Amino acid sequence: MNLDLHCHSVSSDDSRATVEQYLKWIVSLRKKGYIVDGIVLTEHRKFDIDLDYTELSDKYDVLVLKGSELDTRHGHFLVYGVTKQMLNKIDFGNVKMDSIELMKIAKESGAIAFPAHPGRFGIGFCEYSDSDLDFAQVSIVEHLNGSYRSGELERTEKLISDKGYAGTGGSDAHFVSAIATCLTEFRTSIHNEQDLVSALNQKTFRAITLEETRKPDDVN
Amino acid sequence: MKYIEDIDLGDEFGPVQIEVRPDDVIDFCKTWIRDEENSKNIFNAAPTRFTDEEFAKSEGLPGAIVPGIMSMAYLARLLNTAWPDGTITQLDVVFRQLVLHNQTINLVGVVTDTVSDDSENYIECDVYIENNEGSRLVGGKARLNIPTKH
Numbered sequence: 001m002n003l004d005l006h007c008h009s010v011s012s013d014d015s016r017a018t019v020e021q022y023l024k025w026i027v028s029l030r031k032k033g034y035i036v037d038g039i040v041l042t043e044h045r046k047f048d049i050d051l052d053y054t055e056l057s058d059k060y061d062v063l064v065l066k067g068s069e070l071d072t073r074h075g076h077f078l079v080y081g082v083t084k085q086m087l088n089k090i091d092f093g094n095v096k097m098d099s100i101e102l103m104k105i106a107k108e109s110g111a112i113a114f115p116a117h118p119g120r121f122g123i124g125f126c127e128y129s130d131s132d133l134d135f136a137q138v139s140i141v142e143h144l145n146g147s148y149r150s151g152e153l154e155r156t157e158k159l160i161s162d163k164g165y166a167g168t169g170g171s172d173a174h175f176v177s178a179i180a181t182c183l184t185e186f187r188t189s190i191h192n193e194q195d196l197v198s199a200l201n202q203k204t205f206r207a208i209t210l211e212e213t214r215k216p217d218d219v220n
Numbered sequence: 221m222k223y224i225e226d227i228d229l230g231d232e233f234g235p236v237q238i239e240v241r242p243d244d245v246i247d248f249c250k251t252w253i254r255d256e257e258n259s260k261n262i263f264n265a266a267p268t269r270f271t272d273e274e275f276a277k278s279e280g281l282p283g284a285i286v287p288g289i290m291s292m293a294y295l296a297r298l299l300n301t302a303w304p305d306g307t308i309t310q311l312d313v314v315f316r317q318l319v320l321h322n323q324t325i326n327l328v329g330v331v332t333d334t335v336s337d338d339s340e341n342y343i344e345c346d347v348y349i350e351n352n353e354g355s356r357l358v359g360g361k362a363r364l365n366i367p368t369k370h
Contacts, residue, residue, distance in 0.1 A: 014314050016361035021332060021344075028229050149317070149355045174314065175359050176332040177346040 001190055002183045002213050003063065004039045006078060006116065006142060006170025012044040015174040019053060022179045023060035029180060035213040036180045038063025040080065040196070042116075042170070045071060045093050047082045065193050068092060069116055072099035074128040074135075076120075078142060078170075081111035081197035103137040112197050114138060117145040117172065119155030126155050129163070140200060143167025143207040144182035147174075168200070169207030181210050221305050224341040224366040227334055233302035233345075234328040238294060240286055242321045246271050248290045273321070286319040291358045295347045298327035299362055306364035309342070313360035319349060325357070326350045332361075341368045 007022065008015035019041065026036045039062065041053075046068065053064035067080040073096045079086075086109035090102060099113070106113040115125035118141045129135060143160060144153075144167070160167050169182040187204040190196050199205060249270055267275035269285055276284045292313055299308055319325065326349070333344040342365050349358040 016312055016314065016359075024229070025332065032230075147356075150353050175346040175348075175361060176344075177330045 001037045001186045001188070002035050002208065003037060003065075003186065003190065003196075004171050004173070004180045004182070005067070005080075005168050005184045006042050006069070006145065006182075007039050007173040007179055008043055008069075009041055011041070011046070011048070012174070014044070017173065017176045017179070019064065020056055020060075021176045022173070023056060023062045023064070025176050025179050026062050027060055029210070033215045034180070034210055035215065036062070036183065036210070038065065038190070039179065040065045040067045040170075042067045042069040042078055044069050045095070047079075047087065047092055049082070049084060049087065063190070065190075065196060067193070070097065070102065070113075071095035071123075072097045072102060074099040074115075074133070075118065075123050075125040076116040077102060077113045078116045078168075079106055079111060079113045080200065081106075081109075081193045083109045083111060085109045086111050100133065100135070100137065107137070110194070110197065112140075112200050114140040114142070114168075116142045116170075117148065117152065117156070118142065118159055119148065119152035119157075120145075121149070121152065124152070124155070126159050129159060138163075138165065140166045140168060140203070142170060144169035144209065146171035146178055146181035166203045166205070167207045168205060169209070183208050183210065183213065185213075221367060222303060223369045224334060224336045224343065225369050227331055227343055227366065229331055229334060231331040232329070233331075234298055235326040236298050236301055238325050238327065240319065240321055240323050240325060242271070242284065245284070245286055245290065245321060248293070249287065252287065252289060281318065282320065284321045286321070288313075288315055291315065291319050291349055292360070294325070294327055294349060295358070295360050295362070298329055298347055299345070299364060302329065303343075303364055303366065306343075306366045308362060308364050310363035311347075311360055312362075313358055315358055317355065317357040319357050324352050326352070329362070336368060341366055
């Protein structure tokens, strides 16, 4: 099952794509032979627990889940399986939150948090991973990110190699045509956020590019 | 002429390749920096981050940069080149990285939606300014009214 674990809709201030436009695009990708099963919306610094994408998801037959991308003092972090309990304990708008505390509260709440685009210059976890801070809770990082600039993937892959982390994939799309350029392939079926957290904790996944999802018969 | 009926979601256009020459940026600034109320050109030769390498560096930039509105003009050029009979009704951009002088940039786009009914005929596109490494410096969403055969 292939999910894009990192994308932004117009709910994020720097995105210009609606959720429905993403889903239409995914339908067009499927017609070209690509296998994309769903997306996880990771809006910047927010989580709307009441937003329900079931209708759109059913209309286009694309799984739509919700997460968040938070700014911390140790770089950006992706969060999946956000619960009311977690929302009560963490101010998602706090751009200087402690990532160690975030990961701890996420785990206690049944969620999971880990570094987004760690190789990104300036705001990636690589800038902090060798500090004296105790990042023992980190066991997963975002490996493939569709918005990497020159040199950032290499930094990420060195981090993964040095620390033995598992790696996810996400497009980090802010525009329609960027959705699903990078994905995470899961060995288990995922129907909701709880399934996603469980699969991430079991580390039954790998990062892949869109090209890797193409059915063999459709490869020219 | 290109008609709405001939356009499909996923159609790509471009690339238009541009060498960003400092003289072109200065010419753009001469046209752009105007006192609209008095219809006068008020550009002066005082250095700015858009026109002078050293001034830009003194502001902490890596070099002289292309004004955001000029980047938008580049994207408008891409759209007008691809759809000469279309009318741009929306161009909304996000500036993600600096566009520097003396850089080769590629303008590319892709159709992300087509709408054709009794009242309107338009396409929506993603448009990008990329550097030679394929890194996206500026991204945008555009809407164009397109002629119909009917």
